[in-house]
Amino acid sequence: MAKVKSAYVCNDCGSDHPRWQGQCNACGAWNTLTEVRLGAGSKSRNTERLSGYAGAGSSGVQTLAEIDLTEVPRFSSGYNELDRVLGGGVVPGAAILIGGNPGAGKSTLLLQVMCRLSQQMNALYVTGEESLQQVAMRANRLSLPTDKLKMLSETSVEQICMIAEKEKPSIMVIDSIQVMHMADIQSAPGSVAQVRESAAYLTRFAKQNNVAIFMVGHVTKDGTLAGPKVLEHCIDCSVMLDSMGDSRYRTMRSHKNRFGAINELGVFAMTGQGLKEVSNPSAIFLSRGEEPSAGSVVMVVWEGSRPLLVELQALVDQSPLSNPRRVSVGLEQNRLSLLLAVLHRHGGLLMSDQDVYANVVGGVKVAETAADLALLLTMVSSFRDTVLSQELVVFGEVGLSGEIRPVPNGQERLSEAAKHGFKRAIVPKGNAPRQPIEGMEVTAVSKLSEALDAI
Secondary structure, three states, rough: OOOEEEEEEEEEOEEEOOOOOOOOOOOOEEOEEEEEEEEHHHHHHHHHHHHOOOOOOOOOOOHHHHOOOHHHHHHHHOOOOHHHHHHOOOOOEEEEEEEEOOOOOHHHHHHHHHHHHOOOEEEEEEOOOOOHHHHHHHHHHHHOOOOOOEEEOEEHHHHHHHHHHOOOOEEEEEEEEHEEEEEOOOOOOHHHHHHHHHHHHHHHHHHHHOOOEEEEEEOOOOOOOOOHHHHHHHHHHHEEEEEEOOEEEEEEEEEEEEOOOOOOEEEEEOOOOOOOOEOOOHHHOOOOOOOOOOOOOEEEEEEOOOEEEEEEEEEEOOOOOOOOOOEOOOOHHHHHHHHHHHHHHHHHHHHHHHHEEEEOOOOOOOOOOOHHHHHHHHHHHHHHOOOOOOOOOOOEEEOOOOEEEEEHHHHHHHHHHHHOOOEEEEEEEHOOOOOOOOOOOOOOEEEEHHHHHHH
């Protein structure tokens, strides 16, 4: 009988260790090593069967100039927001992992995509968590076309690939990767070994047979994908579907994409007929109150390839504590403290005895520095109890010396604001438009003092 080999894999970084230890040497995390047992010869059998996968067999050496640069043809998923996040469509042979909190709509979205694509290509939906009747009931409730989508209820990865070789689908869905298992792995489904080897096996199958595979992944309580970190390394694209502050809307972002950019944002709305695309997300985030109030301004952030208008709010109040609170939701906490110091040094406003709360309306997370100037002006508005015009839009980066630095795509940001009816803008001098924008007064500033004078 062949000896069973064991290794210890870190759940956070995926590094291997010959024996168990309390701390991972690679990433420094504690108590993250899990035993992985592999049957002898299982790896060689899988590799031999899927010899078309890169790395499974030997191939000739080529120079970089000899490589064919023909772009891999993509096909649309039927949803522009999903295609945007994937980099322009689905690439044949790609392994795509979709994660999200329970109830985010992962299975619903993929069922809608598969029912639509089944009308024009061979599609296979593999469910391991739900029965076929449950999936059929959801499809009927959403009024989806169900006459051509092929269904399979199976959890064995080897059996799924054997059936897929006979059916020859162009696209597959595995729902979910945590319940799949392989016979050669001596551990329970959902363990580190099973999840890692199942994902690697399916990825090799996708490459060899030129089949696009969507895998549904669970998330942990802190919002990260469950399973070993190496799971994200072996797949081609990792997508997260999150619910926003309002549970009706969902945002989709790509954390890894070998076939496109990772900074694209897709927005969906959960309705009684499933997930619907939101083609103009700025209209959602600009649902402002009827009466104008202090501490509120609209800024323009850049998400991937399009501008997005969101409302930024700030509340500055007298603090009863010796150490005032600094709370930011949707913004970087350290950035807030940095801007308060700039405001004191170059704006002449001291808020060391004030509690400062900053919030991005709608649950959007803003990571770019273009929100600096808008955040400063909202804090000044709340501190002075002065209402800013509802027709005002602001963006710009603020340096430590009080200078207002330009941001990328300034012209497109102003055009988007003008399209939504904004009449006035405060922008960095480097982003001042060369040609006047019809119906909009643009104030270009180079220092923080000029921006404060402008309001």
